[in-house]
Amino acid sequence: MSRWRTEVPTSGSVSLPPDPHALDGLGRNHSIETALADLVDNSIDAGASDVLIRFMQQRGRLCGLYVVDNGRGIRADRVDAAMTVGGSAAYGADSLGKFGLGMKAASFSQARSLTVLSRTADSHVVGRRWRIGDRTDFQCDVVPPDFAHEEIDRSWNLKSSDTGTVIRWDDVTGFPATDDPTRVQGFLTATMTRILDHLGLVMHRLLAEGRINIGIDAEDTDLATAGPRFDVTPLDPFGYQKPGHLDYPKRLTATAHGHAIHFDCHIWPGRSKTRQFQLVGGVVQRQGLYFYRRKRLLHAGGWDGVTVPDPRLQLARVAIDIDDEIIGLFHMNPEKSRVTVGPEFAHLAEQARGEDGTTMADYLRDAEAAYRTSRERSRNRRRMMPPGRGFEPALKGTIADEVPFVEGENPIDIRWRRFEGTDLFTVDRDSRTLWLNDQYRSTVLSGRRGGLNDAPLVKALLYLLVEDVFQGEYLGAKDKDNIALWQEVLTTAVLCEVARSEKE
Ligand SMILES: Nc1ncnc2c1ncn2[C@@H]1O[C@H](COP(=O)(O)OP(=O)(O)OP(=O)(O)O)[C@@H](O)[C@H]1O
Ligand SMILES: [Mg+2]
Known part of the structure; x- marks a missing residue:
């Protein structure tokens, strides 16, 4: 048998830039609502107080989408880095950006063409466009300033400001290829609802603080008018009136690599028909851990090995802030829609303690008991006639x-x-x-x-x-x-x- 060598020898190198088709593979885990959340992240990072998402409709067909904000804009000397895949900058302590990937991945997951137009405080405008599919190189198109001005100064249903950024998607792949008004309207209503729900959920803390307003409308280009603006309202997964157990919410704390990790353990008062409890998907999936990074919800529900999902635990929800990057303990996917935890995590949860010594196991037991009590309470109540019209x-x-x-x-x-x-x-x-x-x-x-x-x-x-x-x-x-x-x-x-x- 021949000798095994620890080092692989080389004899020179060849340059292999990625094929532009690689762009097609970006953001494959996105849906339209997670993609838009990624763009809204950028607007928040740019200090915007207002963001508008606009669907464009021409001759009955949906043809494009805009995300417009009144943030500080992209400087002319920064725009090329902004358009570069992985072209990241230095990030501030509360920046939602991390990978230098978001805008490109989010956009190409939904559209074949991404245009960025922006104006900064020195009233400079810049414009760039990336199209995928029709290029064999990594050339990004430069958009002339007069068109950029025109786009930025369109009548947006937005709190105006001297600065801001317009993101434009053309050739949106998920839009229905029809001008049938019932189908288009049905798609629009369902999609807007999904976007309102998702952004309301992931941005609920920032919305409740008043850091950002987000609206959605649709423009008919033939009539040159926009429909009503629907505003995203916060959807707080911890938004109950009274907890289901007097001692809660309770904070359990564990330490990893010198960082404290807090588990904010909540118990809902009972199975509820409110949007805050139901969220999207089933309640069994919505029990468990809620990871936040810089006030933005990344991940809703699931236990990640702390325990197993169980209908009797449906009142248990735990908020965890992962602002500090704790090496090896958490990873967020580039779409910022999932957090995966390292193998140490379950062990860490086991070690977490409340000030009064409460453990995770105690908490889970209390949540289960609260569920049993709430079931009995409603079972033992006399049945009543449902309320109809006239009630808020x-x-x-x-x-x-x-x-x-x-x-x-x-x-x-x-x-x-x-x-x-x-x-x-x-x-x-x-x-x-x-x-x-x-x-x-x-x-x-x-x-x-x-x-x-x-x-x-x-x-x-x-x-x-x-x-x-x-x-x-x-x-x-x-x-x-x-x-x-x-x-x-x-x-x-x-x-x-x-x-x-x-x-x-
Ligand atoms: N709406 C905007 N306003 C101002 N600057 C923006 C806006 N959108 C993008 N940018 C600039 O473009 C850069 C690239 O954005 P992109 O979302 O691709 O990456 P990122 O935000 O840096 O990181 P991540 O991949 O985590 O989102 C940002 O860092 C920012 O400088
Ligand atoms: Mg980003």
């Missing part, structure tokens, strides 16, 4: 979270109508409506403007009181007597209110 969505949501509904029954509405006499309400079992007497409306609203979902407090109280009489085949003697009693008391009460408001 938040109120309906809370009722749905708290009470089991009578199955197969139509919801009951609470609405206003003028009727004779002084009675405050009538029970209309046939139309499943509790009518409120319109002559008291302005008093109940104390001068505030009315609407379908007005007077939530009065409606909630009446719902809790009267809901029962909508149940069953007919109105029993007991029900009738109760209604008479409530009517007497409440009508007197509302007449007192009228008298007081007239005195004022």
Whole structure:
């Protein structure tokens, strides 16, 4: 047998620049919403206070997309580095950028052409364009300043500023190849919703702090008008009212290579129908770890070896900030949509302790117990009729979270109508409506403007009181007597209110 050599010998070298097709492979794990999040990261890094995402529609077809911000722009001497794959700069301590890859990977995952136009404080404009597919070299096109000006100065539905950046995608591969209005509108609505949800989730801390506003609209180039702007609202996966266990949230801390790692352990109050609890995907996937880097959520859910997913742990969510780069412990993928943990991580979680000595195992046990209690609580509650029209969505949501509904029954509405006499309400079992007497409306609203979902407090109280009489085949003697009693008391009460408001 021949001798094994530890060093591989070489006899010269050849230059092998990557084939431009390599660009096609960038960002393969992106979806349109994660790609856009990557561009919004850049806008945030550029100090923007407002970002607009705009879909472009021409002769019925979706043809392009813009991401426009009012940040500080890209300097003329920096634009070529910005367009370079891997052309990274020095990053600030709270910079979301890291790889020098994001904009290119995000854009080429969705579109065949990326144009960048930007204006800085010295009012210089720059423009560059990358197209993939039609080049055999790494040449980036220079866009003339007059076109750059034109694009930057278009009427964007954006808080204006003297500086800013326009990112333009053409030949977007994921857009439907049709001008059929129903299909285009369906695609647009579904895609915008996904983007609003995803950005609301990953940016929720930055949005809640007011660091950034993000809007989405669509422009019809034939009419030269943009539709309404929809703003991204924060979607906080820890956004419950009251925790499901009095001792929580609790911070458990472990130390790795001299860095403290905090596990902020939360317990939701119960299975909830709110967007904050449901998020996107199933609740079982949404239990577990939430990794944040520089206030940006990277990764939502999963236990990464700390424990195994279990329906009984669905109220458990743990926030972990990985601002410090802790070598070997965490890796984020270049798409910034996943964090993978090193083999030490599960061991570290085991060592984490709260100030009172709480361990991860204690926390998981408490989360499971809270789940059991919340199940029992709602199982033991009397079934009620579901609320229908006249209730504010938040109120309906809370009722749905708290009470089991009578199955197969139509919801009951609470609405206003003028009727004779002084009675405050009538029970209309046939139309499943509790009518409120319109002559008291302005008093109940104390001068505030009315609407379908007005007077939530009065409606909630009446719902809790009267809901029962909508149940069953007919109105029993007991029900009738109760209604008479409530009517007497409440009508007197509302007449007192009228008298007081007239005195004022
Ligand atoms: N909207 C913008 N405003 C100002 N500068 C921008 C904007 N978008 C990109 N840039 C510049 O382009 C550079 C390259 O962006 P890119 O997203 O490709 O990489 P990165 O942000 O540096 O790192 P990462 O790969 O982690 O996103 C940025 O570092 C920034 O200097
Ligand atoms: Mg970036």
